[in-house]
Amino acid sequence: xxxxxxxxxxFRVLGVLAALLVLLGAEYxxxxxxxPEICHFLLYFxxxxxxxxxxxxxAWRGILQRQVFNExxxxxxxxxxxxxxxxxxxxxxxxxxxxxxxxxxGELFQSHAVEKSRQSIAALMALAPESVWREEAGxxxxxxxxxxxxxxxxxxxxxxxxxxxxxxxxxESFLDTSSLTGETRxxxxxxxxxxxxxxxxxxxxxxxxxxxxxxxxxxxxxxDLVENAGFNKAKIEGFVTxxxxxxxxxxxxxxxxxxxLTPFWGIASWAEGLRRACxxxxxxxxxxxxxxxxxxxxxxxxxxxxxxVLVKGADALENAAALxxxxxxxTGTLTTGRFGVTELVPLADGLSSEVLLELAAHGESCSTHxxxxxxxxxxxxxxxxxxxxxxxxxxxxxxxxxLDGKRLLLGKAQLLEMSGIAVIHDKPGRALVHVAHDxxxxxxIVMADAPKPQSxxxxxxxxxxxxxxxxxxxxxxxxxxxxxxxxLGVDEVQAGLLPDGKVEAVxxxxxxxxxxxxxxxxxxxxxxxxxxxxLMRADVGFAMGGLGSDAAIEAADIVILDDDPRxxxxxxxxxxxxxxxxxxxxxxxxxxxxxxxxLSTLGLASMWAAVFGDVxxxxxxxxxxxxTLGMAKRV
Amino acid sequence: xxKKIACEIDCADCAAKxxxxxxxxxxxxxxxxNFFTRKLTLSAADDRFESVFAxxxxxxxxxxxxxxxxx
Numbered sequence: 001x002x003x004x005x006x007x008x009x010x011f012r013v014l015g016v017l018a019a020l021l022v023l024l025g026a027e028y029x030x031x032x033x034x035x036p037e038i039c040h041f042l043l044y045f046x047x048x049x050x051x052x053x054x055x056x057x058x059a060w061r062g063i064l065q066r067q068v069f070n071e072x073x074x075x076x077x078x079x080x081x082x083x084x085x086x087x088x089x090x091x092x093x094x095x096x097x098x099x100x101x102x103x104x105x106g107e108l109f110q111s112h113a114v115e116k117s118r119q120s121i122a123a124l125m126a127l128a129p130e131s132v133w134r135e136e137a138g139x140x141x142x143x144x145x146x147x148x149x150x151x152x153x154x155x156x157x158x159x160x161x162x163x164x165x166x167x168x169x170x171x172e173s174f175l176d177t178s179s180l181t182g183e184t185r186x187x188x189x190x191x192x193x194x195x196x197x198x199x200x201x202x203x204x205x206x207x208x209x210x211x212x213x214x215x216x217x218x219x220x221x222x223x224d225l226v227e228n229a230g231f232n233k234a235k236i237e238g239f240v241t242x243x244x245x246x247x248x249x250x251x252x253x254x255x256x257x258x259x260x261l262t263p264f265w266g267i268a269s270w271a272e273g274l275r276r277a278c279x280x281x282x283x284x285x286x287x288x289x290x291x292x293x294x295x296x297x298x299x300x301x302x303x304x305x306x307x308x309v310l311v312k313g314a315d316a317l318e319n320a321a322a323l324x325x326x327x328x329x330x331t332g333t334l335t336t337g338r339f340g341v342t343e344l345v346p347l348a349d350g351l352s353s354e355v356l357l358e359l360a361a362h363g364e365s366c367s368t369h370x371x372x373x374x375x376x377x378x379x380x381x382x383x384x385x386x387x388x389x390x391x392x393x394x395x396x397x398x399x400x401x402x403l404d405g406k407r408l409l410l411g412k413a414q415l416l417e418m419s420g421i422a423v424i425h426d427k428p429g430r431a432l433v434h435v436a437h438d439x440x441x442x443x444x445i446v447m448a449d450a451p452k453p454q455s456x457x458x459x460x461x462x463x464x465x466x467x468x469x470x471x472x473x474x475x476x477x478x479x480x481x482x483x484x485x486x487x488l489g490v491d492e493v494q495a496g497l498l499p500d501g502k503v504e505a506v507x508x509x510x511x512x513x514x515x516x517x518x519x520x521x522x523x524x525x526x527x528x529x530x531x532x533x534x535l536m537r538a539d540v541g542f543a544m545g546g547l548g549s550d551a552a553i554e555a556a557d558i559v560i561l562d563d564d565p566r567x568x569x570x571x572x573x574x575x576x577x578x579x580x581x582x583x584x585x586x587x588x589x590x591x592x593x594x595x596x597x598x599l600s601t602l603g604l605a606s607m608w609a610a611v612f613g614d615v616x617x618x619x620x621x622x623x624x625x626x627x628t629l630g631m632a633k634r635v
Numbered sequence: 636x637x638k639k640i641a642c643e644i645d646c647a648d649c650a651a652k653x654x655x656x657x658x659x660x661x662x663x664x665x666x667x668x669n670f671f672t673r674k675l676t677l678s679a680a681d682d683r684f685e686s687v688f689a690x691x692x693x694x695x696x697x698x699x700x701x702x703x704x705x706x
Contacts, residue, residue, distance in 0.1 A: 065697065067652070067698065118673075244648065285648065286648065287646070287647065287648055290647045290651055291647040294670070298671050
């Protein structure tokens with residue numbers, strides 16, 4: 001609703017509110033008693049028309065279009081009936097005017113709240129680029145993002161958003177990825193690096209070759225997901241829709257019966273019956289539910305995207321709130337996915353870990369094998385190439401070199417044993433680099449796919465978020481998996497699994513989870529590239545590091561755009577909080593409406609109470625739902 | 636084919652009812668009226684998209700004359 005309409009309504013509300021107060025004062029002072037009835041009626045009916053003409057008009061339009069049962073019709077009917085009662089001397093005009101006035105005040109509050117929510121959501125949507133600078137025969141032309149083709153060369157000026165996915169041709173800059181990933185540290189990019197649409201460019205211009213058309217770019221995917229998040233798929237949503245469909249007609253019929261039967265059975269006068277029926281009509285709109293439930297989910301999904309997490313629908317949020325079991329992939333999810341030195345075991349007398357690593361790093365100084373790279377990285381200091389001579393690689397076994405004039409052997413146990421050097425085997429199943437120098441066994445270096453620095457904290461947070469069982473799946477060996485699981489505090493490990501085995505394992509765990517509690521849900525966290533079938537099989541599939549990976553976005557229910565495992569717990573907490581708010585709204589709205597219907601039947605509720613039961617509850621529910629919008633900061 | 640247009644409905648219940656009505660129109664594969672983003676999204680078969688779209692617009696204009704002011 002444009003601001004001008006708001007203002008117009010606001011002035012009307014204030015004017016009529018003032019008029020009502022003056023009239024009530026005059027009534028109290030007895031000034032209106034001498035007036036002829038028609039004047040008395042008009043004194044209230046004119047302000048009523050001022051405040052309610054749009055409601056009456058819409059009600060009339062509904063009747064013409066044979067879509068009678070909208071809230072406008074019911075509100076008009078109730079207030080006009082109240083005026084009718086007034087004319088017959090059975091009711092009070094002020095009540096009829098006040099009901100319409102308070103209805104409008106409530107609507108005003110409500111549309112203001114909705115507008116606020118919209119603005120928060122629009123801020124999320126600000127990812128979308130408006131125009132693109134494209135190089136055309138040496139000139140820069142501003143074109144629509146939709147018109148740019150793959151292979152076109154575009155320029156991203158300082159401070160602009162990257163409009164399309166692509167690769168940097170020239171220029172170096174820092175990108176602010178926070179709108180996508182929530183990560184505040186700028187990312188450095190230079191020639192050859194991929195850039196993702198939606199990031200904000202830093203201080204200098206970048207020339208970029210476009211790698212995806214607009215509709216295939218990351219930004220378009222994200223916007224599409226957020227805008228079309230399937231609100232109707234969540235169970236609670238379905239309940240609200242079904243409820244809304246039967247509630248209004250049911251209450252309207254009950255109102256008619258009440259108006260007819262109470263005087264017929266002699267319980268109350270016909271005027272009293274009519275008054276009670278009016279209350280029914282006023283609370284007959286399920287607006288509070290229809291408005292606040294989707295808004296709650298919308299806010300939850302919006303808050304998640306502030307964390308750099310895409311939630312693909314209200315149902316994903318609903319299931320995430322019911323998670324008790326979480327299955328995690330090891331490589332790339334809990335670990336970095338790269339082999340690194342995790343332990344140094346010097347076994348010769350007087351040998352320090354540092355010297356062991358120094359010898360190994362020099363021995364590996366010329367190799368390009370990943371193990372060699374990791375060992376050099378672990379050493380991290382300058383190497384003296386003059387110490388190393390005659391280096392031979394034995395593919396699959398290791399390296400033989402001459403270091404300081406003596407023979408150095410680095411690699412598998414077999415390599416050393418072939419030269420008659422005895423090796424200690426006390427870590428079966430783990431990746432070891434044994435070291436021997438001058439025919440003396442010096443010890444070994446343990447290589448492993450090391451856990452991410454945030455993984456330990458992530459597991460603790462998951463437990464705090466109410467996950468009771470964690471299982472790690474991996475294709476890696478049992479021993480390697482154990483070390484990671486024990487270090488991080490994962491409950492169970494299933495190792496040595498092929499991709500099919502992962503699906504079977506998840507199916508077994510799903511059955512076990514359901515057996516314990518029918519409502520409990522199982523989630524799977526994977527890197528999304530190899531895990532698509534498992535992601536789809538789990539109740540909630542979390543894809544990690546999904547930025548730029550279409551396969552992950554496709555298969556998962558929740559996409560964590562960077563690769564921080566702590567965000568899983570955050571999303572779960574967010575989901576639980578969202579569902580809590582949504583359920584509270586449903587309980588509040590149904591409770592208040594049921595209460596007012598019961599009291600109205602007995603003639604104990606005034607029309608004022610009924611108006612509270614309609615717009616009052618609506619406003620409260622919307623305000624409650626709006627809390628979800630700010631949740632990103634609190635989880 | 637899918638098309639998205641701006642659609643301003645100022646009550647959530649009305650938007651839900653409109654969505655229901657539009658889904659009942661012959662040829663409509665899917666229709667969503669998003670009250671929060673104020674967008675109407677229509678999916679229909681390519682070969683008859685234009686006629687289905689015209690019918691949808693007609694229906695929206697009949698029920699909510701002010702909704703498609705930008706169209």
